[in-house]
Amino acid sequence: MAASAAHSRYRIEGMDCAGCATKIDTAVRRMPGVEDVNVSVTAGTMTVKHTPQSDLDAIERKVIGLGYTVAQLKGKAQPRAMAAPDVAEKNEHDHEGHEHAGHDHASHEHAGADHDDDEEVAGLHGHDHTPTSGPWWNSAKGRLTIASGVALVAAFAVHYIWPATGNWAFIAAMLVGLVPIARRAAMATLAGIPFTIEMLMTIAAAGAVIIGAGEEAATVVFLFLVGELLEGVAAGKARSSIQALTTLVPKTAFIEEDGQTREVPAESLEVGAMILVRPGDRIPADGEIAGGESAIDESPVSGESVPVRKGAGDKVFAGTINGDAVLRIKVTAAAADNTIARVVKLVEEAQESKAPTERFIDRFSRWYTPGVVVVAALVAVVPPVLFGGAWNEWIYKGLALLLIGCPCALVISVPAAIAASLSAGAKRGLLMKGGVVLEGLGKITAVALDKTGTLTLGKPQVTDVISFGRPEAEVLRLAAALETGSSHPLALAILAKAAADKVKVPAASKAQALGGKGVKATVEGAEIFLASPQAANEAVKLSADQSAEIAALNDQGKTVSIVLVGNEIAGAIAMRDEPRPDALAGLKALTDCGIKTVMLTGDNKRTAAAIGQQLGIEVRAELLPEDKQRIVGELKGEGLVVAKVGDGINDAPALAAADIGIAMGGGTDVALETADAAVLHGRVGDVGAMIRLSQATMANIKQNITMALGLKAVFLVTTIAGITGLWPAILADTGATVLVTANAMRLLRWKGGV
Numbered sequence: 181m182a183a184s185a186a187h188s189r190y191r192i193e194g195m196d197c198a199g200c201a202t203k204i205d206t207a208v209r210r211m212p213g214v215e216d217v218n219v220s221v222t223a224g225t226m227t228v229k230h231t232p233q234s235d236l237d238a239i240e241r242k243v244i245g246l247g248y249t250v251a252q253l254k255g256k257a258q259p260r261a262m263a264a265p266d267v268a269e270k271n272e273h274d275h276e277g278h279e280h281a282g283h284d285h286a287s288h289e290h291a292g293a294d295h296d297d298d299e300e301v302a303g304l305h306g307h308d309h310t311p312t313s314g315p316w317w318n319s320a321k322g323r324l325t326i327a328s329g330v331a332l333v334a335a336f337a338v339h340y341i342w343p344a345t346g347n348w349a350f351i352a353a354m355l356v357g358l359v360p361i362a363r364r365a366a367m368a369t370l371a372g373i374p375f376t377i378e379m380l381m382t383i384a385a386a387g388a389v390i391i392g393a394g395e396e397a398a399t400v401v402f403l404f405l406v407g408e409l410l411e412g413v414a415a416g417k418a419r420s421s422i423q424a425l426t427t428l429v430p431k432t433a434f435i436e437e438d439g440q441t442r443e444v445p446a447e448s449l450e451v452g453a454m455i456l457v458r459p460g461d462r463i464p465a466d467g468e469i470a471g472g473e474s475a476i477d478e479s480p481v482s483g484e485s486v487p488v489r490k491g492a493g494d495k496v497f498a499g500t501i502n503g504d505a506v507l508r509i510k511v512t513a514a515a516a517d518n519t520i521a522r523v524v525k526l527v528e529e530a531q532e533s534k535a536p537t538e539r540f541i542d543r544f545s546r547w548y549t550p551g552v553v554v555v556a557a558l559v560a561v562v563p564p565v566l567f568g569g570a571w572n573e574w575i576y577k578g579l580a581l582l583l584i585g586c587p588c589a590l591v592i593s594v595p596a597a598i599a600a601s602l603s604a605g606a607k608r609g610l611l612m613k614g615g616v617v618l619e620g621l622g623k624i625t626a627v628a629l630d631k632t633g634t635l636t637l638g639k640p641q642v643t644d645v646i647s648f649g650r651p652e653a654e655v656l657r658l659a660a661a662l663e664t665g666s667s668h669p670l671a672l673a674i675l676a677k678a679a680a681d682k683v684k685v686p687a688a689s690k691a692q693a694l695g696g697k698g699v700k701a702t703v704e705g706a707e708i709f710l711a712s713p714q715a716a717n718e719a720v721k722l723s724a725d726q727s728a729e730i731a732a733l734n735d736q737g738k739t740v741s742i743v744l745v746g747n748e749i750a751g752a753i754a755m756r757d758e759p760r761p762d763a764l765a766g767l768k769a770l771t772d773c774g775i776k777t778v779m780l781t782g783d784n785k786r787t788a789a790a791i792g793q794q795l796g797i798e799v800r801a802e803l804l805p806e807d808k809q810r811i812v813g814e815l816k817g818e819g820l821v822v823a824k825v826g827d828g829i830n831d832a833p834a835l836a837a838a839d840i841g842i843a844m845g846g847g848t849d850v851a852l853e854t855a856d857a858a859v860l861h862g863r864v865g866d867v868g869a870m871i872r873l874s875q876a877t878m879a880n881i882k883q884n885i886t887m888a889l890g891l892k893a894v895f896l897v898t899t900i901a902g903i904t905g906l907w908p909a910i911l912a913d914t915g916a917t918v919l920v921t922a923n924a925m926r927l928l929r930w931k932g933g934v
Contacts, residue, residue, distance in 0.1 A: 185215060185229050185230070185231065186229070186230055186231070186232050186234070187227060187228070187229055187230075188227070188228050188230065188236060188239075188252060189225060189226070189227045189228075189252070189253045190225065190226045190227075190228070190240075190243070190250050190251060190252050190253060191224060191225060191250070191251050191253055192204065192219070192224055192225065192226050192243065192248050192249070192250055193224065193248060193249040193250075194247070194248045194249060194321075195219075195221050195224055195248055200221060200248070201219040201220070201221040201595075202373070202591065203246055203368050203371070203373050203376060204217075204219050204226060204243055204246060204248065205217050205219045206371065206372060206373045207242050207243070207246060207368075207371035207372065207373065208226070208228060208239055208242060208243065210371070210372060211234075211235075211238060211239055211242060212234070212235070213230045213231040213233060213234030213235070214228060214229070214230045214234065214239070215229045215230060215231070216228075216229040217229070220595070220599070221592070221595060225253075226243075226250075236252065240252070242371065245367050245371070246364070246367050246368060246371060247363075247364045247367060316409060316413055321405075321408065321409055322409060324356075324357065324360060324405060325357075325402075325405040325406055325408075325409045327356055327357075328353070328356050328357035328401060328402045328405050329402055329406075331352065331353035331356040331357075331398075332350075332353045332398050332399065332402045334349070334353065335349040335350045335352065335353040335395075335398055339395070346395075347392070347394045347395075348394075350394035350395045350397065350398040351389055351394045351397070351398070353398040353402075354385055354389065354394065354397045354398035354401050357401040357402060357404070357405050358381075358382065358385050358386075358401050361378050361381055361382060361401070361404070362378070362382045364376075364378045365378035365379040365381070365382045375549040375550055375553065377586040377588055377913070380549075380553075380582045380583060380585065380586055381400075381401070381404055381583065381910075383579070383582060384397075384400065384579040384580070384582045384583050384906065385397045385400060385401055387575060387578075387579045388400070388576070388579055388906060391571075391572045391575055391576060392572070393576065393906070396905065396906045396907060397906070399906075399907050400583070400906045400907050400909075400910045403907055403910045403911060403914065404910050404914060406914070407910065407911075407913070407914020407915065407917065407918065408914065410914070410918045428462065428498075428499030428520060429446060429462070429464060429465075429498045429499050429515070429518070429520055430446055430461070430462045430464045431445065431446055432444065432445060432446055432464070433445075433446045433449055433455050433457075433464035433465065434455060434456040434457070434458075435449065435453055435454065435455050435456075436454040436455065436456055436508070437454075441456055446464035446465065446515060447515040447516075448515075449464065449465050449511050449514065449515060450511065450514060451511055451512060451513065451514060452510065452511060453465075453510070453511040454470065454508060454509070454510055454511075455467070455508070455509050455511060456506065456507070456508060456509075457502045457506070457507045457509055458502065458506055459474070459502055459503065459504050459505060459506065460501070460502065460503075461501070461502055462498075462499060462500070462501055462502075463476075463496050463497065463498055463499065463500050463501070463502060463507075463509065464498060465498050465509070465511045465512075465513065465514075465515065465518055466495070466496070466497055466498050466511070466512050466513040466517075466518040466519055467495070467496055467509040467510050467511045467512050467513075468493065468494070468495055468496070468509065468510050468512055469490055469491060469492050469493065469494050469495075469496060469507055469508070469509055469510075470492065470508045470509060470510045471492060471507070471508035472491070472492075472505050472506055472507040472508055473489070473490070473491035473492070473505060474489075474490065474491075474502050474503045474504055474505040474506075474507055475487035475488065475489050475490075475503035475504055476488050476489075476490050476496055476500050476501070476502060476503060477500060477501040477503060478497065478500045487503055495512070496509060497518070497519045497520070498513075498515075498518040498519060498520050498521075499518075499519075499520050519860075523606050523611065523860075544590075548585070548587050548590070549585055549586070549587050551585075552581060552582070552584070552585025553582065553585060555581060555585075556578040556579070556581035556582045556585065557578060559574060559577050559578045559581055559900065560574050560575045560577070560578025560579070561574075561578075573902075576905065576906070577899055577900060577902070579906060580895075580899045580904070580905055580906050580908075580909040581896065581899060581900075581909070583906065583909040583910045583912070583913055584892050584895050584896055584899065584909050584912050584913065585892075586913045588913060588914075588916075588917045589884075589887070589888035589891070589892075589913065589916035589917040589919075589920045590885065590888040590889065590892075592917060592920055592921060592924075593881060593884030593885050593887075593888050593920045593924070594615070594881050594884070594885075595615070596884070596920060596921050596924035596925070597877050597880045597881045597884060597923075597924040597927060598615040598618055598619075598877065598881075599924075600924050600925055600926075600927035600928045601618060601873055601874075601876070601877040601880075601927045601930070602614075602618065603928060604873065604927050604928050604929070604930040605618075605870065605873050605930075608866075608869070608932075609859065609860035609861040609863075609866065610857070610858075610859060610860075610866055610869060610870045610873065611857060611858040611859075611860065612856070612857045612870070613856055613857065617840060617856045617857050618873075618874055618877060619874065619877075619878065620821075620839060620840050620856075620874075621823070621840055621857070621870055621871050621873075621874035622871060622874035622875045622877070622878050623821045623839075624775060624821050624822070624823045624839070624840065624871055625774070625775060625776065625820045625821045625822075626775060626776040626777075626778070626815050626820040626821065626822045626823070627770055627775055627776070627777050627778075627822070627823045627824075627825060627867060628777075628778050628779075628780050628808075628811065628812055628815065628822060628823070628824045628825070628834065628838070629777065629778070629779055629780070629797075629824075629825045629826075629864075629867075630779075630780060630781065630825060630826040630827060630844075631779055631780075631781035631783055631788060631791060632757060632781065632783065632827075633827040633844060633862075634825055634826060634827060634844045634864070635759055635760065635763050635767075635779060635791065635795060635797075635864060636757040636758060636759050636760060636763070636791065637757060637758060637759075637760055638757065638827075639669055639672070639673070639757060640669055640670055640673045640739065640755040640756060640757050640758075641673050641676070641677070641755060641756065641757070641758050642656075642673050642674060642676070642677035642753060642754070642755050643738055643754050643755060643756050643758065644733065644738070644752075644753070644754035645677075645751065645752075645753055645754075646729065646751050646752040646753070646754070647750075647751045648726055648742075648749045648750060648751045648752060649748060649749060649750055649751065650743075650745065650748075650750040650751055652751065653681070653683065654750065654751075655743050655750050655751030655752070655753065656674070656677060656678055656681065656683055656753065657678070657683050657684070657685060657686065658686075658703055658708050658710075658743055658745065658750065659674050659678075659710050659741070659743050659753055660674055660675055660677075660678035660683060660685045661685050661686045661687070661688045661701065661703045661708065662688055662691065662699050662700075662701045662703070662708055662710045663675055663699070663710070664685060664688065666699075670739065670741070670755055673755045674741075674753060674755075686703055686704055687703075688701035688702065688703045688708070689701065689702045689703075690702045694711075694715070696712070696715075697711055697712060697714075697715035698710050698711035698712055698715055698716075698741065706745050706746055707745075707746055708743065708744070708745055709743075709744040710741050710742070710743055710744075711741065711742050711744060712740075712741065712742070713727075713730050713740055713742055715742075716742035716744060716749065719744060719747075720744060720747050720748070720749055722742075722749065726749065726752075729752075730742075730752065733752075733754045734786070735786065735790070736756070736790045737756055737786055737787035737788070737789070737790030737791060738754040738755060738756040738790075739754070739755050739756065740752055740753070740754050740755075741753050741755075756787070756790075757787075757791075759791060759794060759795055760862065760863070760864055762863050762864055762865045763795055763864045764794075764795055764796070765864075765865055766863065766864030766865035766866075766867065766868060767795055767796065767797055767864065768796075769865060769868040770867065770868050770871075773868065773871070775868075775871070776815075776820065777797050777798065778797065778798045778799075778800060778811075778815075779791070779792055779795075779797050779798065779799045779800065779801075780800050780803055780807075780808045780811060780812075780824075780834065781799070781800070781801050781802075781803060782801075782802065782803050782804065783801060783802070784801065784802060785799075785801040785802055787801075788801035788802075789801065805833050805834070806833060808824075808833065808834035809833035809834045809836075809837045811834075812824055812834050812837040812838050813837055816837075816838075816839070821839050822838045822839050822840075823838055823839065823840040823841075823842055823867070824837070824838035824840075824841050824842065825842045825843075825844060825859075825867055826841075826842075826843065826844065826855075827843065827844050827845065835855055840856050840857060841855035841856045841857070842855055842856065842857045842858065842859060842867060842870070843855035843857070843858040843859070844858075844859050844862050845858055845859070845860060845862065857870060869932050872932065873930060876927065876930060877927060880923060880924060880926070880927055883923055884920045884923055884924060887916060887919055887920055887923065888916050888920055891912050891915070891916045891919075892912055892913075892916065894912075895908060895909055895912035
C-alpha cells in the first residue's frame with residue numbers, strides 16, 4: 181500500500197442487490213485518482229482508496245447520479261491488518277519459562293471508528309433507490325411499486341370497459357414504473373456500465389410494446405418493481421442484523437463527579453470517567469470494575485447463557501447486563517471505541533472484502549450477461565431470417581431471454597451468505613476478517629495451538645493442598661497470610677483459593693521476601709516460611725516420602741511451595757496453569773472432524789507434557805518464536821492447511837506463517853485487529869465452531885448458486901420452447917434473487933451446527 185494513499189468510507193443507501201454494488205464499483209473505479217474500491221451491498225458501505233488530491237465531491241456526485249444517496253462516514257477508513265503484525269512488534273512477549281505472565285492488551289490505542297448511523301445525507305433526490313429501513317410502504321421504492329400496481333389495475337379496468345383504448349392504458353401504466361428504471365439505466369450506461377438489469381428491463385418492456393404486448397410489458401414492469409422491493413426488504417434485514425448490536429448500548433449513563441451522580445449521554449463518556457451501574461441496567465461503556473461485585477449477563481454480546489461473576493479489577497463490556505448489585509466502573513474506552521462498536525466496524529469492513537468464490541462469480545457474470553444478450557439477439561433474429569419464423573414470436577422470446585439473463589441472483593448468492601455468516605459469528609464472539617478468511621476456515625486440516633492463555637487459562641491455580649503435619653485448611657490459611665498484598669501470579673492463586681474456601685486469613689507482620697527462596701513473616705506469634713522445595717530442604721530436611729510426593733507433583737507440571745512453621749514442615753501447596761474448562765471437549769471436536777491438533781509452547785517440556793497428556797494433544801515444547809514458525813511451515817509442507825491459534829500478541833511469526841491466524845482474546849484491540857480471525861470469549865471450542873460456520877456457509881453458497889442457475893436454465897428452455905413468456909422470465913430473475921437472499925439469511929440463525 182502506497183504511503184500516500186488515503187481511504188474514505190461512505191454509507192450508501194438504496195443499494196439492494198449485487199447489480200447495484202457492481203454499478204457503483206465500476207463507476208467510481210474509473211474516476212481520476214481512485215486506486216481501489218470495495219463495496220458491500222449487505223453492509224451498505226463503500227471504501228475508496230484514492231490519492232490525497234482526489235475530488236471526493238465528484239465521487240459522491242457520481243454515486244448520486246446512479247440513483248443512490250451517499251454520506252461520507254466520520255473519520256477515515258483505516259487499512260485493515262489481515263495478518264499478524266511484524267515480528268519486531270511482537271517478539272517482546274516471550275513465552276519461555278513462566279508463560280502465564282500477564283499481557284497488557286489495553287494500551288493499544290484504537291483509532292477511527294466510523295460507523296455512525298446518523299450521518300447527514302447530502303443530495304436526497306427522491307429517486308427510486310432510497311433506504312429500505314422502516315415500513316416498506318414509506319420508502320420511495322414502495323410508493324413507486326404501489327403506484328405501478330394501482331396503474332396496472334386501472335389499465336385492466338379501462339381495458340375491460342373500453343377495449344379499444346386498453347393497449348394505451350397499459351402503455352401508460354408501464355411508463356409509471358419504467359421511466360425511473362430507464363433513467364437509472366441511462367445513468368449507468370453513461371458511467372460505462374451498459375449491461376444492467378435496468379437496461380435489460382427497459383429494452384424488454386419497450387420491445388414488448390413495439391410488438392403489441394403492452395399488457396405484458398406493464399405486468400412485467402410491476403413484477404420487476406415488486407421483486408426489487410422484496411430484494412430491498414431482504415437486504416435491509418441482512419444489513420440490520422449486525423447493526424442491531426448497537427442498540428444494546430444504553431443511551432444514557434450515570435457519571436460520578438465531585439461526589440455527585442448525574443445522568444449524561446453514554447456517547448459523551450470519556451476514558452477514565454467513573455460511572456454507576458444499577459442492578460438490571462445495561463452497562464453503557466467498556467470498563468473495569470472499581471467497586472462492587474455482581475453477576476454479569478454477557479449473553480447479548482457473547483451468546484453465553486450463564487451470567488459471569490465479576491468483581492473489582494475485572495473487565496466488563498458495553499451492552500452487557502448488570503445482575504444483582506450496584507457497580508462502580510471506570511470507563512476504559514470511548515463510545516466510538518467500545519467492543520460492540522469495534523465488532524460492528526470490523527464486520528462491516530469484512531463484508532467489503534470478497535471471497536475467492538465471490539471474485540470468481542463476479543468475473544463469470546461479466547461475461548455471462550453480455551453472452552445472454554448475444555444469445556437473446558440470435559434467438560430473436562436467426563429463426564425469422566433463416567427459417568421463416570414469425571418475427572413477433574421470436575422477438576418476444578428474445579426479450580424474455582434478456583430478463584432471464586440478469587445475473588443478480590447469481591452474483592448476490594455469495595456475498596449474501598457471507599454477510600449473514602459474518603453477522604451470525606460476530607454475535608457469538610467469532611470474528612472473521614472477510615470472505616477470504618471465512619472461506620479458508622472450512623478448508624483447515626491442522627490446528628496449532630499455543631498453550632498459555634489459549635489451551636490454559638493463562639494464570640496458575642491451586643490444584644493441591646497437602647498436609648505434612650498440619651490440617652490442609654491450616655496450611656492454606658498460613659500461606660494466604662504471607663501472600664496478602666502480593667501481586668505475584670502464584671500469590672494471587674493462593675489468595676483466590678483461600679477466598680473460594682472462605683478461609684479467614686490472619687494478619688502477618690515483619691514480612692520479608694528472600695530472593696529465589698520464598699517469603700517469611702510472623703503470623704500469630706510464629707515464624708512462617710513459604711519456601712521453594714530446595715529452600716525448605718535447606719532449612720528443614722525433607723523426608724523421603726515428602727520429597728517423592730513433591731517430585732510427583734513436579735512431574736505433573738505443578739509448581740510446589742512448602743509451608744514451614746518454625747522448624748516444622750506444615751504442608752505444601754501445588755499450583756499449575758490449568759486447562760480451560762472446555763479445552764478437552766474443544767480439541768475432541770476438532771479431532772472428530774479429522775483435523776490434526778498440536779500444541780506449540782515455549783514452556784518447559786515437563787509442564788507442557790503434563791497438560792498435553794491431560795488434553796490428549798501432541799506437544800512441542802521449549803520453542804522459540806522462530807521454532808513455532810518453522811513447525812507451521814513443516815505442517816504446510818505436508819500438504820496440510822494450517823490454522824495457528826494464539827493470544828493475539830505472541831507468536832507473530834507463526835501466526836503470519838499459518839494459512840489462517842486466529843487470536844484468542846477478551847475483546848481487546850489486539851485480539852480484534854492483529855490476526856485473520858478472533859475468538860473473543862477465549863473458548864477453545866469456538867475454534868471448531870468457526871470452522872463449522874465456514875462449512876455451513878460454503879454449503880449455503882452451493883445451494884444458492886444451484887438455485888440461481890437452475891431456475892434460469894429451466895426458464896431458458898421453457899421460454900425457447902414457447903411455454904413461458906415475459907412475466908415468468910422476470911420472476912425467474914427477481915424470484916431467484918429473493919429465494920437466494922432468504923436462503924442466505926438462514927445463516928443468521930446458525931447455532932453451531934454444520
